[in-house]
Amino acid sequence: MRIYAILALFTAPLLAAAPALMPLPVKMQTASGKLPIDANFVVETVGGANARLAPAVRSFLARVSRQTGVLYAPVPPPAADAHRLAIDCAGGPEYPTLGEDESYTLDVSATEARIHAATTEGAIHGLATFAQLIQPGPDGFQVSGVHIEDRPRFPWRGLMLDVCRHWMPVEVVKRNLEAMASVKLNVMHWHLSEDDGFRVESKRYPRLHQMGSNGDYYTQEQIRDVVAYAHGLGIRVIPEFDMPGHSTAWFAGYPELASSPGPFVPTDRGGSVMDPSKD
Numbered sequence: 001m002r003i004y005a006i007l008a009l010f011t012a013p014l015l016a017a018a019p020a021l022m023p024l025p026v027k028m029q030t031a032s033g034k035l036p037i038d039a040n041f042v043v044e045t046v047g048g049a050n051a052r053l054a055p056a057v058r059s060f061l062a063r064v065s066r067q068t069g070v071l072y073a074p075v076p077p078p079a080a081d082a083h084r085l086a087i088d089c090a091g092g093p094e095y096p097t098l099g100e101d102e103s104y105t106l107d108v109s110a111t112e113a114r115i116h117a118a119t120t121e122g123a124i125h126g127l128a129t130f131a132q133l134i135q136p137g138p139d140g141f142q143v144s145g146v147h148i149e150d151r152p153r154f155p156w157r158g159l160m161l162d163v164c165r166h167w168m169p170v171e172v173v174k175r176n177l178e179a180m181a182s183v184k185l186n187v188m189h190w191h192l193s194e195d196d197g198f199r200v201e202s203k204r205y206p207r208l209h210q211m212g213s214n215g216d217y218y219t220q221e222q223i224r225d226v227v228a229y230a231h232g233l234g235i236r237v238i239p240e241f242d243m244p245g246h247s248t249a250w251f252a253g254y255p256e257l258a259s260s261p262g263p264f265v266p267t268d269r270g271g272s273v274m275d276p277s278k279d
Helices: 002-017 050-068 120-133 170-182 207-212 220-232 248-253
Strands: 027-036 041-047 083-089 104-108 112-117 135-137 140-150 158-162 187-191 236-240
Touching: 027 104, 041 050, 050 083, 050 120, 050 170, 050 220, 083 120, 104 120, 112 120, 120 140, 120 170, 158 170, 170 187, 170 220, 207 248, 220 236
Parallel strands: 041 083, 083 112, 158 187, 187 236
Antiparallel strands: 027 140, 104 112, 104 140, 135 140
């Protein structure tokens, strides 16, 4: 007990001083000053990535508003009054790409904060870190001075959403995408077919979703909307369709694909598999 007490005595001040970042950056050094996060806080972008960064900046400001209760005016405050976060980003690929440079640096002082990144994805990660650094202070919300250098340890940082066994409406999928971006995950595996349901509108084989979904499926327009939303957050969407097993929901509308006689209904208890001998 005495050893634990001594460890707690020495580590508690360190834990209290360290910001709660997830994941931890590669390098972090404290600096002087505190940047206020109030109605005069603005985000500015320079470089070649303004258009691609716009959705991420909107999502970031909405998150900061939820954290702080501050509503940001559509017209920025005068430059002399602004507390600025400047993003300097060259641009990078048009779409999130495996193996691209996702590194960034973040510097915060009493007068401004600045993110430098080679790609849009790096800048998005810098915004996620900045949002985690916002803390309440004696005069309102603030970000303490810091210098951060960061890059991902793994190029593929995925999360799977199984919307077959547990249906999720579009707004829930988007909420999960926002949570992924907040901790710098970059691939969403979208599990779209199972014994329990076929969750995508098919215009070529419409009985897949009409008879295999129990009414819970995404239209093609909704799919495009989710993919675009993920793109704005720096996340790739990987669709998953199970076959030849885990495919009972397919057979509700097309029993001729099965290796055993029907009838079939979507079920969580499993069932037949596809007949691989049939074209």
